[in-house]
Amino acid sequence: MSTGALIGVVGPSGVGKDSVMEALARAEPSMGLVRRVITRPADAGGEDFEGVSEEEFARRREQGEFVLHWPAHGLHYGVPATVRGRLARGETCLVNLSRAVLAEAERLFERFVTLHLTAPAEVLAERLAARGREDKAEIARRLSRQGFALPEGLGRVIEVANDGPLERTVATVLSELQAGKV
Numbered sequence: 118m119s120t121g122a123l124i125g126v127v128g129p130s131g132v133g134k135d136s137v138m139e140a141l142a143r144a145e146p147s148m149g150l151v152r153r154v155i156t157r158p159a160d161a162g163g164e165d166f167e168g169v170s171e172e173e174f175a176r177r178r179e180q181g182e183f184v185l186h187w188p189a190h191g192l193h194y195g196v197p198a199t200v201r202g203r204l205a206r207g208e209t210c211l212v213n214l215s216r217a218v219l220a221e222a223e224r225l226f227e228r229f230v231t232l233h234l235t236a237p238a239e240v241l242a243e244r245l246a247a248r249g250r251e252d253k254a255e256i257a258r259r260l261s262r263q264g265f266a267l268p269e270g271l272g273r274v275i276e277v278a279n280d281g282p283l284e285r286t287v288a289t290v291l292s293e294l295q296a297g298k299v
């Protein structure tokens with residue numbers, strides 16, 4: 118069996134990373150979602166994640182339980198190393214990443230694809246307000262990162278606008294992935 122591809126989904130806050138990942142997994146049952154470990158209260162809402170304390174996160178990091186980890190928005194995010202077993206069993210996995218770890222992810226995973234989602238600034242602002250997980254100040258901080266570019270020299274990048282219906286984004290992503298025979 119061939120190794121599964123890891124699809125790292127990136128883009129500015131509010132662009133729809135989690136929504137697109139969930140819709141892709143619904144549309145294509147061979148794709149699985151990676152549940153991240155985050156130092157965020159477990160009942161914050163939004164994506165399905167495992168909420169842990171700072172101490173527990175540090176303990177897991179030191180034990181090598183994360184294959185990737187990074188700080189952002191005053192939180193710590195970790196990708197459980199168990200994703201390696203899933204990929205080895207041929208599963209295609211979707212994971213929400215920071216743009217800052219893409220080069221490292223390419224080095225670590227044999228079949229890595231970046232899915233870069235985009236949307237106009239006013240759409241991001243409207244969506245973050247409607248999502249309601251963060252207060253106004255935190256939304257402003259998140260919006261200020263929207264211009265943050267992808268690192269130079271990445272291998273395989275698929276860029277898709279998520280400014281229309283989710284179904285359209287999903288169809289475009291699936292056809293781009295198939296075109297590249299991921």
Ligand SMILES: Nc1ncnc2c1ncn2[C@@H]1O[C@H](COP(=O)(O)OP(=O)(O)O)[C@@H](O)[C@H]1O
Nearest residue numbers: 130131132133134135136244248279281282283
């Ligand atoms: N294509 C879309 N059309 C309309 N609303 C969307 C679309 N994609 C995402 N949303 C909404 O935008 C908000 C932010 O989406 P989310 O998936 O949390 O983005 P991100 O993970 O990139 O911050 C959510 O309330 C979600 O329901």
Ligand SMILES: O=P(O)(O)OC[C@H]1O[C@H](OP(=O)(O)OP(=O)(O)O)[C@H](O)[C@@H]1O
Nearest residue numbers: 129130131189194213214215216217262
């Ligand atoms: O370095 P960046 O590419 O800007 O990404 C920073 C962080 O933002 C996102 O987090 P999260 O999903 O918690 O926030 P979001 O839903 O508001 O994007 C993403 O998953 C990273 O953890």
